[in-house]
Structures are given as C-alpha cells and as structure tokens.
Amino acid sequence: MSQEFDPTKERDDAILDRLLERLSRSEDALERLLDELTDEDERRVCREYLETIGLLAYEVEPRPLAPEVKSRLMAKLESSQQEGPSEVEPATVASFPSSGQRTPGEEKGSRWHDWALPLAAGLVFALLGLSGWQYxxxxxxxxxxxxxxxxxxxxxxxxxxxxxxxxRLDSVDSRLALVTSSGVEVCTLKPVADPAPADSRGVLFVASDRQHWYLKIEGLLPCPQGRSYQVWFINQEGVPVSGGTFDPKVGVRVELSSETMPAGTVAVSITLEPAGGSPEPSGPAVLYGDEAMRIL
Amino acid sequence: MDPADSASPGTDLKSFDDKQLVLAIRDGQEPAVSELYDRYSNMLVALSYRVLGDAADSEEVLQEVFLQVWNQASRYDPARSSVSTWLVLITRSRSIDRLRSRKVKERTATAAQKENPVTHESPVGVKHVFRQEQRKRLQEELAQLPPEQREVLEMAFYRGMTQSEIAGETGIPLGTVKTRTLLAMKKLRKALSDEIRELL
Structure with a gap:
C-alpha cells in the first residue's frame, strides 16, 4: 500500500540532498546553504543535518599528540601576531639606520647597507605584492x-x-489507468459515526482483476493523539482483513493503493483504532461502503 | 554571542564554553586558542589522520586549522553551526584538499586501515569534548547502519567524493548512492537527536 504524501518529508529530503551535494566542497559552501534558506523550519532541518555531519568525526578514536605540536602552533601564533603589523607598516623598514644618520665609526663597516637594506626591503615588498596578487x-x-x-x-x-x-506523474498514470480500465468497480464510502464529519467521504476503485485497488479519502479529521484510522476489507462471511492505517493531515488528501485485495471482499470500512492498528476492528467505524458499481 | 562574554586577561578559560572561547580568540587572546586546542586537537588530528593516513600530514593540517581559527575567528557564526562542527568541517576540508593534491587516495586508505586505534593511550582532555560513552554510542549507531549505507557515507565524508564519483567507483547507480546516503543521514539524525539538541 502506498504511503500518504507528506510534503514535510519531501522538503527535509530536498534539504539533505542539497547538503550532501555540497559535502565534497569547502566548509563555507556547506554552511552557506543555511543562508540560502529563508524558512525557519528549513533552516532548523539544515542545521540539524549539519550538526549530524559534524558528529560523524567523533566516530574516530582520538589520537595523542606530542607537546611539541602545540608548542610549534603557539610559537607560530606568537610570531604571526608580531609579524602581522610589520608586514604592512613601513615603520619597520624605516627603523633601520639611514645613510644620513650614520655615525663616522659606522661608515666603513656598514657600506653594504647602502644597497643591501634597500634591496631587502624591495624584495620584501615585491614578495608581499606577489603574495597579495596570488591571494x-x-x-x-x-x-x-x-x-x-x-x-x-x-x-x-x-x-x-x-x-x-x-x-508523481507515473503514479497518477497508473491510478488513471486503473479507474478508466474496463470492468472497474466503484464503491462510495459514507460517514457512519460521530468522529466523521458529515462531508467526509471515500471512493474505492477496484480493477477488474479484483486485486488492484485505489482508495481516495477526503474530509476526515486528524486522528486524536495515540489513534489512527484503519482500513478493513470485509468478505461475505463478515470477516475483516486489515488494509493498512493512515493519519490524515488537515487539507491533505489521503490516497491509498495496493496490488492485492482479500478474495471475496464485499464491503469496506474505516475505523478509528489505537495508533499502529488493531488485529481486528475495535473502535468506531467512521466510513463504510458496500455498494459497488461497475462503471465501464 | 555577546561581546560582554569575552574573556579578560587572567580569566579562567577552562570555565568558558566553546563560543566564548572563539569570541576571546577574535579579541586576540592566545590562551583561548590554547584552551580550544586542548579540547579538540586529539579528535581533529584523528579525523585528519583518518582522511590522510599520515601522522606528519595530519599534524600539519591541525596547525593550519588552528591558524585559520586564529586568523578567521570573526568568520565563525554561531547561527550556522556549533564550534565543534565548525572545527570538524574546517579540518575535514583542509585534509581533503591535501588528499586531493597528493592524489594518493588508495595508499592512505590502506595505511589508515592498518592503524590500530586501540593501541593509543587515552589522551588527556578528550573528556572535555565528548564523553567516552557518547563516542561509543555514536560508534554503535554507525555500526547499526547497513554496510552499503555506511560505505557511501564514509566515501562522502572521509574522502570528499561527490555522489557521482561514488557511483563511478562502486559501480552502483547514482540514484541508489543518493538513496543510501539519504537513508543513512536520516537514521543518524534521528538517533543522535539528543546530541544535536545539545549543540544547537
């Protein structure tokens, strides 16, 4: 029997699908999906799947690390903090003694500074420029x-x-084929008890092979907490056989179908049962139909 | 994050939650990096090692990750992910980048399998990140996945393969790969709902 169409489930799957598509890309691409979603529920679902991905890493047993690894990192941080400003501030270069400030005693030993320091500074700037361009x-x-x-x-x-x-089109096609096939029988289900609103109804189409069937139900109220509706096929001896359970949502049409139906079915009933269904009808019947009509 | 939560010098960073630590890092406080490192480095280097299969490479990745955290802490957005997930995603991306540049996928996978994780001593600080029993629970949940679902999930997560690449390598139809990955993720999301709620 086919499941009721659930737009929430399809939405969740679509979000997960988009997230998985980005799993081969950068962390930014994964997180950016959240920015692309405007609906709060969609963002929540996306965030939950993102955290699920994050939790996957905990599967791996932690590895011990030598203290030197941390020391190297902290040294790098320290040097990056110290070097950071000096890369862009010319003050560092300017702080080297210029030829105009040179004392007579320094004159002889520091002549190479005349070309070495400007050259080094030039190289640093060139490297910085190149790095910037590459970045x-x-x-x-x-x-x-x-x-x-x-x-x-x-x-x-x-x-x-x-x-x-x-x-969906294929599904509609197969249902259309069923309801328009020659020998198809139609049975209308009508409300029979209080839980069913007066305008609720169901239509059962049974193919000529007496096996394929398609049931459309409209107007039923959502099930109370801990309850679900159950479909029963009843044979000539009055023995009911379960055809499955469903829980309608407001405004969503329930469509059920299957390729098998109990032999000798003469009536169809829908009852309100404990969630998950009962082995035999125990709750009030809400819809019932026993008059089949051959329309083609 | 409230800037008022940021650490002042001399504050006991061990009492900080992860978000407060990132805020302190954003303010240029090196000790906050040290604390975050203590909480997550063992797990992150293990993740990188699982991807790369090389201890030296995974340690280099770890350095890159924390340097990135240091330099780009302002890019962390708590509305997008928890700190742990942010770190995991960065580590995974840097590891896969390196894996792709080396193009030695087969060798690393073999090396990773040879490693016996049980021989490692339990590292200090891991309890701050994820209690051992919770880790076991996650391992159990993953073990309960059908092998075919687990296979595609691992190829996507640890090797950064697209679903088309997985289909190409395994010979499984693309639709089947997608279905298996979707089913695995949906089961895990449901099974880990308590842990996820703690992270949100």
Whole structure:
C-alpha cells in the first residue's frame, strides 16, 4: 500500500540532498546553504543535518599528540601576531639606520647597507605584492568554483524535481489507468459515526482483476493523539482483513493503493483504532461502503 | 554571542564554553586558542589522520586549522553551526584538499586501515569534548547502519567524493548512492537527536 504524501518529508529530503551535494566542497559552501534558506523550519532541518555531519568525526578514536605540536602552533601564533603589523607598516623598514644618520665609526663597516637594506626591503615588498596578487587570484578562482558549483546545484535540484514530478506523474498514470480500465468497480464510502464529519467521504476503485485497488479519502479529521484510522476489507462471511492505517493531515488528501485485495471482499470500512492498528476492528467505524458499481 | 562574554586577561578559560572561547580568540587572546586546542586537537588530528593516513600530514593540517581559527575567528557564526562542527568541517576540508593534491587516495586508505586505534593511550582532555560513552554510542549507531549505507557515507565524508564519483567507483547507480546516503543521514539524525539538541 502506498504511503500518504507528506510534503514535510519531501522538503527535509530536498534539504539533505542539497547538503550532501555540497559535502565534497569547502566548509563555507556547506554552511552557506543555511543562508540560502529563508524558512525557519528549513533552516532548523539544515542545521540539524549539519550538526549530524559534524558528529560523524567523533566516530574516530582520538589520537595523542606530542607537546611539541602545540608548542610549534603557539610559537607560530606568537610570531604571526608580531609579524602581522610589520608586514604592512613601513615603520619597520624605516627603523633601520639611514645613510644620513650614520655615525663616522659606522661608515666603513656598514657600506653594504647602502644597497643591501634597500634591496631587502624591495624584495620584501615585491614578495608581499606577489603574495597579495596570488591571494587575490586564488580568491577569484574559489569564487568561480563556488559559483559554478552553485549553478551545478541548481541544475541538480531541477533534475531532482523533474524526477519527482515524473514519479508523481507515473503514479497518477497508473491510478488513471486503473479507474478508466474496463470492468472497474466503484464503491462510495459514507460517514457512519460521530468522529466523521458529515462531508467526509471515500471512493474505492477496484480493477477488474479484483486485486488492484485505489482508495481516495477526503474530509476526515486528524486522528486524536495515540489513534489512527484503519482500513478493513470485509468478505461475505463478515470477516475483516486489515488494509493498512493512515493519519490524515488537515487539507491533505489521503490516497491509498495496493496490488492485492482479500478474495471475496464485499464491503469496506474505516475505523478509528489505537495508533499502529488493531488485529481486528475495535473502535468506531467512521466510513463504510458496500455498494459497488461497475462503471465501464 | 555577546561581546560582554569575552574573556579578560587572567580569566579562567577552562570555565568558558566553546563560543566564548572563539569570541576571546577574535579579541586576540592566545590562551583561548590554547584552551580550544586542548579540547579538540586529539579528535581533529584523528579525523585528519583518518582522511590522510599520515601522522606528519595530519599534524600539519591541525596547525593550519588552528591558524585559520586564529586568523578567521570573526568568520565563525554561531547561527550556522556549533564550534565543534565548525572545527570538524574546517579540518575535514583542509585534509581533503591535501588528499586531493597528493592524489594518493588508495595508499592512505590502506595505511589508515592498518592503524590500530586501540593501541593509543587515552589522551588527556578528550573528556572535555565528548564523553567516552557518547563516542561509543555514536560508534554503535554507525555500526547499526547497513554496510552499503555506511560505505557511501564514509566515501562522502572521509574522502570528499561527490555522489557521482561514488557511483563511478562502486559501480552502483547514482540514484541508489543518493538513496543510501539519504537513508543513512536520516537514521543518524534521528538517533543522535539528543546530541544535536545539545549543540544547537
């Protein structure tokens, strides 16, 4: 029997699908998906899956590290803190003694400073310039890659949606084939008890092979807490056989179908049962139908 | 994060939560990096090692990660992820970048498998990150996944492979790869709902 169409589940799957598509890309690309989602529920779902991905790393047993590893890191941090400003501030270069400030005693021994220091300074600036240029190029390439990846994502989403639509179309096709096949019988289910609103109804289509069936139900109220509706096929001896359970949501049409039906079915009943269903009807019947009509 | 939560010199950083530590790092406090390192380095280097299969490389990645945290702490957004997930994602990305540049995927995978993690001593500080029983629970949840679902999840997570690449390497149809990965992630999200709630 097919499941009830659940738009929330499809939305969650679509978000997860998009997140998984980005799993091969940078951490930014993964987190940026959150920025692209505007709906609060969608963001929550995305965030939960992102944290799930983060938790995966805890599967690996931790590895011990030598204290030197941390010492090296802290030394790097310290040097980066000290070197950081000096890379951009010319004050460091200017602090070296200039030829005008040179004392007579220094004159002979420091002549190489005349060309070595300016050369070193020039090299430093050239290297800084080159590094800056390379950084800009790298950033541009990253942006291009991310942009192309986003486009690929969009194409993929469209392809996924097309596949979904194709799936739904196939489902509609098969139901249409059933309800328009020759020898198809139609049985109307009508409300019979208080839990069912007066305008609730169901229509059961049974193919000529008496096996394939399709049931459409409208207007039933959502189940009370801990309860679900259960479909029963009843044979000539009055023995009920369960056809499955469902829990309708407001405004969502319930559609059930299957390729098998108990032999000798003469009536269909829907009852309110404990969640998960009962071995035999125990709750009040809400819809019932026993008059089948051959329409084609 | 409230800037008022930031550490002042002399504050006991051990009492800080992860977000407060990142805030302190943003303010240029080196001891906060040291504290964050103590909490996460063993786990992160293990993750990098699992990807790269090389101890020296994974230690270098660890250095890159914490340098990035130091230089880009202002880019951390608590609305996007927890600190631990942020660190995991950075470590994973840097490791996979290095893996791709080396192009020695087969060798590293073999090396990683040869490593017997049980022989490691339990490192100090791990209790700050994730209690051992919780780790076991996660391992159990992963062990409960059908092998085919676990396989595609590991290829995506540890090797950074796209779903098309996984389909190409395993010979499994792309749709099946997607379904298996989706199912695995959905099961884990459900099974780890308590842990996720703590991180949000």
């Amino acid at each position: 800009v190029q790298l950033e541009k390439q990253r942006q291009t890659i991310d942009r192309l990846a986003d486009q690929l994502d969009q194409v993929h989403q469209q392809t996924t949606k097309l596949a979904e639509y194709q799936g």
